[in-house]
Amino acid sequence: MRMVDIITKKRDGHELTDKEIEFFVKGYVDGKIPDYQVSALLMAILFRGMTDHEIVTLTDLMEHSGDVMDLSSVKGVTVDKHSTGGVGDKTSLALGPMVAACGASLAKMSGRGLGHTGGTLDKLESIPGLNVFVSEEHFIKQVNDIGIAIVGQTGTLVPADKKLYALRDVTGTVESTPLIASSVMSKKLASGSHCILIDVKFGNGAFMKDIESARHLAKIMCRIGNALGRDTRAVLTDMEQPLGFAVGNSLEVKEAIDTLHGKGPKDFTDLCFRSGAIMLEQAKLASNEEEAYKMLKKVIEDGSAFNKFREMVIAQGGDVSYIDHPEKFEVAKNIIEIRANKSGYIRQIVALRIGENAMRLGAGRETFDDVIDMSAGIVLAKKVGDKVEAGDLLCTAYTNKEDYAEVIQDIKESFVIIDEPVVVPPTVHDYIR
Amino acid sequence: MRMVDIITKKRDGHELTDKEIEFFVKGYVDGKIPDYQVSALLMAILFRGMTDHEIVTLTDLMEHSGDVMDLSSVKGVTVDKHSTGGVGDKTSLALGPMVAACGASLAKMSGRGLGHTGGTLDKLESIPGLNVFVSEEHFIKQVNDIGIAIVGQTGTLVPADKKLYALRDVTGTVESTPLIASSVMSKKLASGSHCILIDVKFGNGAFMKDIESARHLAKIMCRIGNALGRDTRAVLTDMEQPLGFAVGNSLEVKEAIDTLHGKGPKDFTDLCFRSGAIMLEQAKLASNEEEAYKMLKKVIEDGSAFNKFREMVIAQGGDVSYIDHPEKFEVAKNIIEIRANKSGYIRQIVALRIGENAMRLGAGRETFDDVIDMSAGIVLAKKVGDKVEAGDLLCTAYTNKEDYAEVIQDIKESFVIIDEPVVVPPTVHDYIR
Numbered sequence: 089m090r091m092v093d094i095i096t097k098k099r100d101g102h103e104l105t106d107k108e109i110e111f112f113v114k115g116y117v118d119g120k121i122p123d124y125q126v127s128a129l130l131m132a133i134l135f136r137g138m139t140d141h142e143i144v145t146l147t148d149l150m151e152h153s154g155d156v157m158d159l160s161s162v163k164g165v166t167v168d169k170h171s172t173g174g175v176g177d178k179t180s181l182a183l184g185p186m187v188a189a190c191g192a193s194l195a196k197m198s199g200r201g202l203g204h205t206g207g208t209l210d211k212l213e214s215i216p217g218l219n220v221f222v223s224e225e226h227f228i229k230q231v232n233d234i235g236i237a238i239v240g241q242t243g244t245l246v247p248a249d250k251k252l253y254a255l256r257d258v259t260g261t262v263e264s265t266p267l268i269a270s271s272v273m274s275k276k277l278a279s280g281s282h283c284i285l286i287d288v289k290f291g292n293g294a295f296m297k298d299i300e301s302a303r304h305l306a307k308i309m310c311r312i313g314n315a316l317g318r319d320t321r322a323v324l325t326d327m328e329q330p331l332g333f334a335v336g337n338s339l340e341v342k343e344a345i346d347t348l349h350g351k352g353p354k355d356f357t358d359l360c361f362r363s364g365a366i367m368l369e370q371a372k373l374a375s376n377e378e379e380a381y382k383m384l385k386k387v388i389e390d391g392s393a394f395n396k397f398r399e400m401v402i403a404q405g406g407d408v409s410y411i412d413h414p415e416k417f418e419v420a421k422n423i424i425e426i427r428a429n430k431s432g433y434i435r436q437i438v439a440l441r442i443g444e445n446a447m448r449l450g451a452g453r454e455t456f457d458d459v460i461d462m463s464a465g466i467v468l469a470k471k472v473g474d475k476v477e478a479g480d481l482l483c484t485a486y487t488n489k490e491d492y493a494e495v496i497q498d499i500k501e502s503f504v505i506i507d508e509p510v511v512v513p514p515t516v517h518d519y520i521r
Numbered sequence: 522m523r524m525v526d527i528i529t530k531k532r533d534g535h536e537l538t539d540k541e542i543e544f545f546v547k548g549y550v551d552g553k554i555p556d557y558q559v560s561a562l563l564m565a566i567l568f569r570g571m572t573d574h575e576i577v578t579l580t581d582l583m584e585h586s587g588d589v590m591d592l593s594s595v596k597g598v599t600v601d602k603h604s605t606g607g608v609g610d611k612t613s614l615a616l617g618p619m620v621a622a623c624g625a626s627l628a629k630m631s632g633r634g635l636g637h638t639g640g641t642l643d644k645l646e647s648i649p650g651l652n653v654f655v656s657e658e659h660f661i662k663q664v665n666d667i668g669i670a671i672v673g674q675t676g677t678l679v680p681a682d683k684k685l686y687a688l689r690d691v692t693g694t695v696e697s698t699p700l701i702a703s704s705v706m707s708k709k710l711a712s713g714s715h716c717i718l719i720d721v722k723f724g725n726g727a728f729m730k731d732i733e734s735a736r737h738l739a740k741i742m743c744r745i746g747n748a749l750g751r752d753t754r755a756v757l758t759d760m761e762q763p764l765g766f767a768v769g770n771s772l773e774v775k776e777a778i779d780t781l782h783g784k785g786p787k788d789f790t791d792l793c794f795r796s797g798a799i800m801l802e803q804a805k806l807a808s809n810e811e812e813a814y815k816m817l818k819k820v821i822e823d824g825s826a827f828n829k830f831r832e833m834v835i836a837q838g839g840d841v842s843y844i845d846h847p848e849k850f851e852v853a854k855n856i857i858e859i860r861a862n863k864s865g866y867i868r869q870i871v872a873l874r875i876g877e878n879a880m881r882l883g884a885g886r887e888t889f890d891d892v893i894d895m896s897a898g899i900v901l902a903k904k905v906g907d908k909v910e911a912g913d914l915l916c917t918a919y920t921n922k923e924d925y926a927e928v929i930q931d932i933k934e935s936f937v938i939i940d941e942p943v944v945v946p947p948t949v950h951d952y953i954r
Contacts, residue, residue, distance in 0.1 A: 130561065
């Protein structure tokens, strides 16, 4: 078997056999097939796509390219969730403790962020002392003890994806639905949970720009997960405007705490309840969504969801006084209020621009070497649909940088205000099971 | 400027700017852009194509990526020809001396072959003593003295093509019309002649399988050449059956000599006359094709074309006694006659199979390390359209190998014999100016 023949076959639109996919994945991980042949194949896949069978085979091989987490010693049903990423997406921080408080076991491995803001790990690390890199023993014991752990990936999990993703990133081959689906799903499968919920975001602030491509990706991911023996479902959620109010690491942690106290933004709270209800159904802890909603409402109201978050912070060495007194989080030196020029209704808050500007204020990394300013970011005062008067506060920017004038102007332009009332879109547009 | 953005732009179907193409070509030749990014771009080009402007820019940059031949000290109009390659294609060996005898200056740099049989250089090297690697001074002096030289490329000509072609070969990106056109034309342009004739072959034995793709390639190559200041024309010629009778290095040299004596195969002679007439018109040595035909007929009849070939062999150190007495060429140990099973008319002689089997007999290289057996090959006794009786000789195979039984059977199956008379297709199907 020759790699060039595999490239040519895919280039010409034919389905690769299991053996051919295995030849390429194993050969690449073993260093026998060079980057330049793999990048050509990836580009051919981007143009030609893959059949369901090819995608399942690829994902299965990627999942087993390294270690897989053995969660068999974890009590009860393990659940995991993944978001394809958006602006202000702090969902795991609130949703995780909510479902754990209801009795699910959330054994989640997460990543860092490159782009708008940090990833879940970065956000957690804004809590002083909190350690996201714990041993496998610690990880499993923590999940058994308190029902939740959110930690960094171990180095030997899914090496094929690590290598392939780094190559895709520099060869214009990120934007391929089969490659996105196999990358996400191989990691989720290797992480070992019984049930997986995928939050596929769409809109200008997300990877998928429209609902149809999001639906297509979600369906493929569900088919992969179910074909490989996990209960996998997906929600399609809006990312035209930032999720919630806060964009930026410690700012988002504070918003997650508010939400666990029942005082979070409506859209973010809605997303946590809907996702949580599905996960509880998946874990067979609730027989339907209505029952699951009631369970989630209860753990918010009785404080047990918030307490679960506290327990997790303590278990991972974080200073819990910051969770009890979020006003302790360091506040950026420069706080800039951005106000409306005109009266009307908020038609749009361009999520992508808000995200990019949060990054410019210090909240994100452009390269892996950049250091995140945990206190930097943007907190919205208004959301799409809100009525504003000229002079009303639209949002507040936080930064320790001094050359922020241009960024502030750009943030202001991210708000589109029109004269007519605006219908507020739902946060969760669809549910794929 | 970042290479990943250039890849993405082409992937999404947009036209690259001159600066972007320059960034990629220069960066690649300088080793600043890695193979894996270039192969992804090449695959994107294969799917998306290139505009005429992009192709001209790419070719121009490739031409000037290394040294270019300065033929300004050569007297008269310099002409060059290139064939996209076929089975039994010894055209340069007869056509070159014919046009040189008519007063054109043929300063040709040629290549070796990988595949069916050797390239023009290999065929020339079957003449004992003949040296295809001469100094630039020798090359120019020889063209000035006798009007013809066919030599190997110097190492520093078109390094961009050398690097790109090696990468295309292993990444499934050979079969892209813009990349084929820019590769061929950059080398022809760097070789420095005023006029260029491209012989684009089509059919099962050629790179282009049908006349429409051949026409498309030919038109692009003509546009490139003319845009960059050379009189560039093309002929579209048949490669469904081998060209002439002989396939194999010294066998083809002998056939070229026959042709220069006016005793060559009809299809091959037709091709040399038609191509030669066009080249003489390009060089303004004839005012129309009719006049050019008469000139070519004369140099065959008066022996001056043959004499031109003799002069070239002498000038490059070859043993001219082989040219005067072709029976001196070493003959392979095993000579196998292949005869018809049935009577009828030859419908097809599958060029690709004849070529591949000639290679198996020893006439070609599968890898660059293989050594060619100059005496190996196949000589047809019949051509498409010929009437045969059962038992008639179809062709003769020559080899020094012993395990040829399977090859012989396969050669036999390359001849398709039917009951009905067959119309003989023309050799030159079209002329693009």
